[in-house]
Amino acid sequence: MPTIEIVSIKRKKRLKVPKNKYPFWIRQDFDLESHRGLFQHHLDQFQGVILHLGNLEMKNSSPFFFGSDLIDWEFEADDEDCFKFKPELFKAVHSLIKRSLLGSTDRKAFFLTDIQGAEKAEILTNYSLDMFIKEHNNSGLVWNTLYEIIM
Incomplete structure (x- = not known):
């Protein structure tokens, strides 16, 4: 079961995230x-x-929390450690990352996943939001990776 998280860096108050607007649950x-x-x-x-x-x-x-329903499990990547979100949900994920970037005083956010069974664990830095979206759409994102996204 995957953990999917977004971090808004140096944010001192809650992000305005209307939970009924998103097609998945968000805990802040x-x-x-x-x-x-x-x-x-x-x-x-x-x-x-x-x-x-x-x-x-x-x-x-609580305390268990996972996002398996957000993932397109039918996606077949060249790398078995890659995944994509369900197409109808990725727009909402993108919106949350953008909101997190705009809410950060450093204009920086992290997107991270953690899933059992994936071999890699790495931190990728200096991704623009456009680069992140392109990677998702073209080859998929890599499980057990923390993406540092900057604006």
Whole structure:
């Protein structure tokens, strides 16, 4: 079950995220604690707001939180560690990343995933939002990767 999270760096107050506008559940926290912790050592260096994206039934489930319903499991990539969001959901994910960038005093956000079974764990820096979208649409994003997205 994948963890999918977006972090708005140096954000001091909650992001205005109308939950009924999004086709998945969003939990927002000031404690930058990832649900699975693969990148916790990196997150501990920052302050901000973290958005945990999850299946709609996650609304009342705590502490468990995962976003398997957001993923296009039919997507076949050249690299088995790559994934795409369901097409009808990616626009909403894109909107949240953009909102996180605009809400950051550094105009920086992190997008990260953590899934069991994927071998890689890496941090990719200096992605523009356009580069991130192109990678998603063309080859897919890589599981167990933290993307640093800058504006």
